[in-house]
Amino acid sequence: MTSTAxxxxxxKLLEMVTTPLLPSDYLDLVSPLRAGAxxxxxxxxxxxxxxxxxxxxxxxxxxxxxxTAGQYVRIGVDVDGVRLWRAYSITSPTHRQDGRVTITVxxxxxxxxxxxxxxxxxxxxxxxxxxxxxxxxxPQAKPAKVLYLTAGSGITPVMGMLRDTExxxxxxxxxxxxxxxxIFRNELHELxxxxxxxxxxxxxxTDGMLDIARLDELVPDWAERETWACGPxxxxxxxxxxxxxxxxxERLHTERFRPSIVVAGDGGGEVTFSSTGxxxxxxxxxxxxxxxxxxxxxxxxxxxxxxxxxxVTPLKAGAVRDLRTGEITEAEPGVLIQTxxxxxxxxxxxxx
Amino acid sequence: xxxxxxxxxxxxxxxxxxxxxxxxxxxxxxxxRGEKDADYIRKVISAQRKLELVSRGVLLFSIFPPAWLIGxxxxxxxxxMDNMEIGHNILHGQWDWMRDPKIHSTTWEWxxxxxxxxxxxxxxxxxxxYTNVIGKDNDLGYGIMRVDEDQKWHPFHLGQPLWNFLNAxxxxxxxxxxxxxxxxxxxxRRRKNPEFRAxxxxxxxxxxxxxxxxxVIHPLLSGPSFLPTLGxxxxxxxxxxxxxxxxxxxxxxxxGVQVFERRSIKGETRGQWYLRQMMGSANISxxxxxxxxxxNLSHQIEHHLFPDLPSNRYAExxxxxxxxxxKYELEYVTGxxxxxxxxxxxxxxxxxxxxxxxxxxxxxxxxxxxxA
Numbered sequence: 176m177t178s179t180a181x182x183x184x185x186x187k188l189l190e191m192v193t194t195p196l197l198p199s200d201y202l203d204l205v206s207p208l209r210a211g212a213x214x215x216x217x218x219x220x221x222x223x224x225x226x227x228x229x230x231x232x233x234x235x236x237x238x239x240x241x242x243t244a245g246q247y248v249r250i251g252v253d254v255d256g257v258r259l260w261r262a263y264s265i266t267s268p269t270h271r272q273d274g275r276v277t278i279t280v281x282x283x284x285x286x287x288x289x290x291x292x293x294x295x296x297x298x299x300x301x302x303x304x305x306x307x308x309x310x311x312x313x314p315q316a317k318p319a320k321v322l323y324l325t326a327g328s329g330i331t332p333v334m335g336m337l338r339d340t341e342x343x344x345x346x347x348x349x350x351x352x353x354x355x356x357x358i359f360r361n362e363l364h365e366l367x368x369x370x371x372x373x374x375x376x377x378x379x380x381t382d383g384m385l386d387i388a389r390l391d392e393l394v395p396d397w398a399e400r401e402t403w404a405c406g407p408x409x410x411x412x413x414x415x416x417x418x419x420x421x422x423x424x425e426r427l428h429t430e431r432f433r434p435s436i437v438v439a440g441d442g443g444g445e446v447t448f449s450s451t452g453x454x455x456x457x458x459x460x461x462x463x464x465x466x467x468x469x470x471x472x473x474x475x476x477x478x479x480x481x482x483x484x485x486x487v488t489p490l491k492a493g494a495v496r497d498l499r500t501g502e503i504t505e506a507e508p509g510v511l512i513q514t515x516x517x518x519x520x521x522x523x524x525x526x527x
Numbered sequence: 528x529x530x531x532x533x534x535x536x537x538x539x540x541x542x543x544x545x546x547x548x549x550x551x552x553x554x555x556x557x558x559x560r561g562e563k564d565a566d567y568i569r570k571v572i573s574a575q576r577k578l579e580l581v582s583r584g585v586l587l588f589s590i591f592p593p594a595w596l597i598g599x600x601x602x603x604x605x606x607x608m609d610n611m612e613i614g615h616n617i618l619h620g621q622w623d624w625m626r627d628p629k630i631h632s633t634t635w636e637w638x639x640x641x642x643x644x645x646x647x648x649x650x651x652x653x654x655x656x657y658t659n660v661i662g663k664d665n666d667l668g669y670g671i672m673r674v675d676e677d678q679k680w681h682p683f684h685l686g687q688p689l690w691n692f693l694n695a696x697x698x699x700x701x702x703x704x705x706x707x708x709x710x711x712x713x714x715x716r717r718r719k720n721p722e723f724r725a726x727x728x729x730x731x732x733x734x735x736x737x738x739x740x741x742x743v744i745h746p747l748l749s750g751p752s753f754l755p756t757l758g759x760x761x762x763x764x765x766x767x768x769x770x771x772x773x774x775x776x777x778x779x780x781x782x783g784v785q786v787f788e789r790r791s792i793k794g795e796t797r798g799q800w801y802l803r804q805m806m807g808s809a810n811i812s813x814x815x816x817x818x819x820x821x822x823n824l825s826h827q828i829e830h831h832l833f834p835d836l837p838s839n840r841y842a843e844x845x846x847x848x849x850x851x852x853x854k855y856e857l858e859y860v861t862g863x864x865x866x867x868x869x870x871x872x873x874x875x876x877x878x879x880x881x882x883x884x885x886x887x888x889x890x891x892x893x894x895x896x897x898x899a
Contacts, residue, residue: 191739194739195736201576253625257626473623473634
């Protein structure tokens with residue numbers, strides 16, 4: 176018998192010893208970060224960055240597969256006893272010696288998770304982790320000239336890249352309300368002093384919002400640069416338009432943190448969660464994920480902004496509206512919907 | 528049903544007002560649910576697992592009498608915790624709001640021979656919706672006993688003190704049989720029903736796993752302590768069964784608890800539903816430890832009013848609920864465990880015999896009961 180077969184036999188026997196629990200239920204009591212456990216992490220430190228942003232140092236469990244600079248990770252945090260999942264860009268370099276990873280979180284108004292992480296999270300707390308993911312990353316071949324166009328917490332995935340890779344010619348245009356709101360400001364200015372980065376800060380409280388047309392003046396050769404842009408939808412929409420007009424859209428890479436939600440028209444309807452046997456009324460503007468969670472259905476969830484597909488669930492009957500695009504999806508065999516960005520467009524049946 | 532309806536003095540408006548006041552109590556707890564509650568259930572689960580692990584460890588040496596005693600006592604308590612404060616309450620969805628897939632009514636499985644899924648249907652759906660409605664709520668005597676004068680007497684009921692005792696000893700099997708509606712489904716035609724067969728198979732699987740664990744694997748692991756460990760697990764299961772049976776009996780059987788006719792719940796309002804739960808349940812008074820070991824089912828009245836509120840909140844809710852009982856001049860049936868257990872057993876004995884005096888029955892009601 177091979178050792179794998181032997182091990183799986185032994186595990187089966189162990190399951191008989193612990194039924195109806197699993198051996199892992201007991202192992203989790205003593206070693207929640209061990210190999211083979213559900214992926215978790217332990218918060219080891221919370222370091223303030225600005226008045227409303229902090230870097231969280233996380234020791235990931237042994238199952239952590241590592242990340243590529245620019246990727247994000249979904250984390251599940253218990254806030255007021257309720258487990259909430261959000262996605263954050265990883266800000267630590269990939270070669271960090273101690274194996275820890277960091278995320279940098281900006282507290283957004285009314286943001287349950289972001290405020291909790293910035294202001295209340297304590298070292299020693301266990302959090303749930305997913306493997307890192309996302310394609311807002313650098314190509315294999317290092318581009319000769321790079322532009323980073325960022326605003327607010329949009330700097331976080333870019334900082335992951337800057338800490339990871341050195342470029343010969345890199346320019347950054349970053350927008351924040353005031354100088355003290357610029358996350359990683361000291362580190363950025365050190366890079367500038369070492370001539371590793373050319374930086375333009377746009378302070379929107381005094382300078383106003385960045386007019387994308389000003390790029391010609393701020394970075395005259397922007398169109399020749401491989402560009403990574405991350406920030407609010409307004410900035411990214413403007414950038415996409417600008418790059419497309421010049422016919423260089425393939426040089427622009429963007430990452431959106433929050434979906435731009437179109438105001439849904441009328442609609443809504445009765446939603447049935449068929450596996451659970453619950454039926455509730457839903458309006459046409461509330462994500463089905465929220466509707467299900469409110470009704471006590473255990474909904475899979477992820478980034479809650481339509482990017483991670485951690486919440487996809489079969490749509491068995493009826494139709495839903497994509498809250499970002501207004502697009503209607505009708506039930507068909509095999510149709511999965513993202514419950515975090517879909518609302519009922521009439522009666523529908525969700526397999527949950 | 529007692530001759531005089533104890534709620535007859537309440538007007539329809541008062542009943543609805545009572546319902547609104549109870550809703551307010553519920554909303555208050557829900558708005559306040561949070562980290563402290565989550566910590567509570569996690570701590571209880573972790574304590575239960577550690578206690579079970581240590582007890583099973585000690586039982587490996589159960590050939591030594593002190594080890595046998597400590598291990599058996601520990602395992603009994605661990606099993607009671609698993610069934611009552613943890614299993615019963617999680618399966619009610621009391622902790623679903625935490626969104627922790629490991630502590631959720633849709634994923635939890637307990638150390639009990641009735642599979643969670645089946646128990647949730649017969650208990651959460653049927654018993655909690657139709658509490659104490661004759662013919663609808665099979666928890667009234669579990670289909671083997673007569674627990675109210677209005678139920679028809681049959682010579683079979685002469686043996687009910689014995690049935691009840693046996694049910695207490697093997698309570699988890701009684702519950703599994705009850706969840707399967709075995710009495711009804713063993714009839715020739717129903718036996719072949721594929722849905723019933725699938726459910727019976729699930730119970731069979733669960734029984735096999737539990738029996739294998741308790742009576743084969745753990746004794747075998749104990750080597751020379753095989754027999755003492757076997758005896759210890761049997762004893763722990765017996766203790767757990769008798770304890771849970773006693774607690775459950777106190778919930779709806781003691782004197783003073785009302786039962787209802789099928790007709791009476793037609794078109795029931797929210798206030799009336801609440802009122803039926805209030806009149807159909809009884810509490811056990813006692814210390815914090817008593818409440819904990821009963822899985823807070825000592826607060827049966829509060830549990831029946833708000834089956835999905837976290838169990839650790841019933842004690843504070845009870846104060847407010849009791850005040851409402853007083854305000855509306857209703858009887859809050861409660862008492863210490865021995866008194867309530869005695870009262871319930873007394874009823875079992877008394878009703879094993881036909882009624883002393885025939886109760887006054889309207890022809891309609893007679894028909895109703897026969898139909899039931």
